[in-house]
Structures are given as C-alpha cells and as structure tokens.
Amino acid sequence: MSDTHAETVSYVRETMLPQQEPPASTVGPVGWAKTNLFSGWFNTVLSVLSGIFILWLAYRLLPWIISPTWQATSLNECREIIGALNKPHGGACWGVISERWKQLMFGFYPPEHYWRPVLSLILLLVALGPLLFRHLVPAKVIYFSMLYPFIAAWLLWGGTIWNPIVAILGFVIIALSLKFLTSVLNPALALIIGVLLAVIWWVALAGPVAGGLSAVLPIGIEAIASRQFGGFMLSITIGVTAILCSLPIGILLALGRQSDLLLVKAMCVGFIEFIRGVPLITLLFVASVLLNIFLPPGTNFDIILRVIIMVTLFASAYMAEVVRGGLAALPKGQYEGADSLGLDYWQSQRLIIMPQALKISIPGIVSTFIGVFKDTTLVSIISMFDPIGLSNAIRADTAWNGVYWELFIFIGLVFFIFCFSMSRYSMYLERRLQTGHR
C-alpha cells in the first residue's frame, strides 16, 4: 500500500491491484471437501456417520446382490447354489431374471415378432428427436414424427397396411376442409366441420374401405391381439401415448380455464376437478368393465385404447393445473406487450405466452410425466400384464414360486432408468432455455 497516500485524509489510488490466485485450501478437491463435507464440527460428524452407514449398507447388500445364480432354472436350484457357497445372509436368485427378462419386456407377444416393438422403440427415439433436441436434429424429421404414431400402431398391432393409411386419410380430410373452408367460413367453424367429416369417415367408412382395399391388395403383417401385449412394452405404449397426448390437451384445458367464455370455462373447470377428484383405479375400472355396458353390443373397443384414453384424460387434468401455474407466474405486461403489437389470441399464446409459461412449468410437467409413466403399473389391477402383473404371473409358475425381491428390483431398476432420464432431460432443457436473469 506504499503507493497510496494513506497518511493524508484525501486518498487517491494510483496503481490498480492485479488479480491474485485464491488460497490453495479453497480450490481443488481439498477445497471442495472442506466446503461440502467438513465445514464445522457438526457437518464433519454428519459426514463421517453417513459414510459409515453407506459402507455398512454396501457390506450387507453386496454379498446378496453378487450371487452366481444367473444360470439357475428354478428357485430350488438357486437355493442349492447358495447353500453350497455357505453364505451367511443368503443370496439373490437372478435366474428368474435371465430366464424371464424377455417376458418382462414383451409380455406374451410372440417371440418371432419381437423385432416389431424393438423397431418401434428405435423409431420412437428418432421421432422424438426434433421435439427433444430441436437445435441438433434437422427440422424436416418432424414430418416423420407426425407419421410415427401410425407407423408404431401398425408395427405393434400389425394387420393390413391399409388401416394406418385410412386413419391418416381422416387427418387429411381435416386439413383439406381447413384449407378450403376457411376462405368462406370462420376458422373455428371450418375446424368443427372438418373434424365432423373426419369422425364420420373413421367411424362409418374407414373400416369397410380398409377391408375392401386389403381384399384387393393384401399387404400387411400378422395381426397381434391386445391381450398378448405385456411387460415394459405395454407400459411404454400406454405411458408414451398418454404423456404425448396429455400435454396439448392439458394446455388447452388450462387456457379454457382462463377463458372469458363462461361455458368453456365451466366445462374445463368441471372436467379438471372431476378427474382430479377420482382415483385413477376407478377410471381404469370404468374403462375395463363399465364402458362395455354402455357401448352398443358387438362394438369392439380395444382394451389398450380404452386404458390409454383414461390415463390420458387423468394426466391431462393434472397437466392443466401445472400449466395454469406457469400461466399465473407470467407478468400481465407480457400479455399487454403481445396485444399492443397486434398479435391475435392464438399468436400471442403460441409465440409469447406458452413458450414462457411452459418453461416455468418444466419441473412440474416432467413430474407429471414421471407420475403418469409409473401409474401405468396400475393396469395390473384390471388384469393386464404390465411388469407388475407379469411378476405375479411368473410367481404362479411352480419353479419361481416365492421370488419377490429379484423381480421387483429388476422392474424398479428399469423404471428408474426411464424416470431418471426424463428428470435429467428436464434439467438439461431448463439450462438450455435459460436466457439471462430477468
């Protein structure tokens, strides 16, 4: 400090101090451990106790997990192997996993067709690309994403190729009526007419047309019935469809709940509160048992489709409330800014409001997604063979009667991988959408 005139009252700094290295004990691994593990005696005690607990847990669990029973073909065989090893706390019987993992993945899907769900899963990852990693994947892939639902449904259920094609034609009808009717009618009316025409097409005409076409040109793959679906394939089919459909429906419900139109608002509030007030199991029972009573006799309304609709509705109601939270967090000035520029309602929702509201609600949205995915295990209650349902079925086999832990650990692990990836992705997305402090 000799370069400043510290002895006088008036003070002028003549040379600026250069930047210096921080003290060695505050950086690197030592610094990290000091701030995170051993800051103060209380935290040091806690760190040591937790360390001891983790070591003890590993000491008790690892011998059970590391158990050479992968080749066993029954629980008795496992017990013989473990008995021969003379382990004090026993060991896991992994034979059930190595023998039945395919069943846990695909249920009773015919093994020679396993390639179909696998291919749909791979294509799913491709189709999700432009939605999840917009800046990494070419934008044109989005057209494939739009076709994907039809491709996947055809791959999974099989049958004639004409089924997905006539289904797509319904959407083409909507698009065409929007294109040609908007010039003479107002857009909402054009949309309603288009949807009505498409519904007529799907319900009355699509079936016979597809039947006729396949009679002329029989192209197709072997049809597989819904009751043969099972395992994680079933969970993913229900989960992914419900997740992808619940977000747009939830957004519309959230907007409807804010609407100035009393009737729209009342309907949205009524729907959301009803669905949230009823347990999912109840809705699933309605889907599996009651719906058949109300539908005209002879209608064949696929059970998986019924379950998907119920799970989607259930998830949408929760999604609507999560999105509403995001909407409420936006300052009023954002609406006014958009209005003052002359953007109409849907433009300002799409360009200004939703991008921000959804960004705020990412943690809540992903929590709902994860919840929906795990809730698909509830379908075991209505005797569908999701992984939990299958674990009961596997135990019904005398060879594996009594195996609990190994199955549940395996199922839990697979669910964890899916849910953890979703959670990580949401954190990545939040970081990427960060545009500076407001």
Add this chain to the structure above:
Amino acid sequence: MSELAMDTQIDRSAMKVSDEVAIEIRNMNKWYGQFHVLRDINLTVNRGERIVIAGPSGSGKSTLIRCINRLEEHQAGQIIVDGTELTSDLKNIDKIRSEVGMCFQHFNLFPHLTILENCTLAPIWVRKVPKKEAEETAMHFLEKVKIPDQALKYPGQLSGGQQQRVAIARSLCMKPRIMLFDEPTSALDPEMIKEVLDTMIELAQEGMTMLCVTHEMGFARQVANRVIFMDQGQIVEQNEPEEFFNNPRSERTKLFLSQILGH
C-alpha cells in the same frame, strides 16, 4: 425533474401539425366496477401532434391512453383511431393495435426472445413481412435507437435504458402512425432517462404523432405542442406548454405544478 438534455438542439419548426385527425375521443366514459375512472373525456389529436398528459397518480392518465389501443375497454362514448371506431370487433382492434405503437413503463420485452426476434416478431406474424426484410427493418430501427450491437442478446442482459430503447424500436418496426408512451422513463435510473428521452425527441422531430404520459416536464416544455392535465378522471386543463407552465389557470394545476417543479 428536468433531466432532459438542454444541449439537444430541438428544431420545433420540423414538427408540423396537420389538419388531418388521427384520434378522436368523444364523450368517453369508463368504470372499474363502481369506480368512475374516466369521466366524459373529449379529445381530438391531429396528425403530427405531440401531447403530454400529466397529472397526479390515479388520475386516469394511463387508463386514457390504454383505451386508445383497447388494452382497457371503455363503456360509453366513442374512440375513433385513424378513422376506425374501437368496438368489440376483434378485427378492428387488431388492426388499430398494429397501427398504434406502445411503450410501457416496464418495457414488456419478451425475455425468451433475442432483441432482434423481439423486433421482428410482430412484422413477421402480423404484417406477414418476409423474415429477411423484417430483420433489415429491425436493424435499421435498432441503429436508430443506437443499440445495433445488442441485437443478438436477450433483454435480461441489457440495462433498463437499453431495454426501453429496444421497446421503442420494437414498436417502430410495425411502422406505426401513432405512438403511445405510458410513463416510459418512470422505471429507469436517472442516468438512463436521458437516452430514452433523446430517442423520443428524435421521433418527435420526424413528425410522429405521440401521446406521452410522463412526469418529465422538461420534455413536455421542449417537445410537446399541447399539455393535458388530468385529475380525478377528467381533463382539467389543456394548453400549449409555455402557457401551461407559466400561467396555469386552474387551482388544481397550480398546486400540481408547484409540487413537482417546486424543488
């Protein structure tokens, strides 16, 4: 209160007022529930006029200019902007909003879009201008408000004064015929007020029709051709700035001026 640059040479002769009517408000009334916020407002604004609206807080001055682009709805009387009457017809409202630019106290920039995207959004979606052309226009106006180098940043990375200038540029990109300013400098640090006022002066010199709600009396004195004083939802007094500041006629105006100019 006059932080305004006295050094800025203002050429009042360039600011011509034409006979053409830009905004006409006839017997307009507005209520918030039971509360009568705007009472029998009559106001005609010609093209090229620069009007400053002053008054104590709660006097209805912000509400008045927010009625002009229908951010607030009036319940009685008529508002005619550029020959189009404001009714509940959504098409008319969107048309008027695209012709009338507005700057807010808190800027209301879109934080998820870059400065450039903020400026090109409305031209692209409302005016259907090709993206490239919209970007060129945006850069032109960003240069005009002297921040072209910030174009690729996000609003959160800019200072308040810069954000307000972006907001002005964003409005100008729509090539509006009328600009509304709702306390544009009230949320700014004193250091930044000047840069925003300078931008507004420049705009006035180009003949833009402007309605400003502001407490910057120096700006009113130099730029406005008419000052309107409001209290309790009514227009109490309006006059040319010289007369308004030197010879206020109503007691309420005198009290208000003595309070804001008195120190």
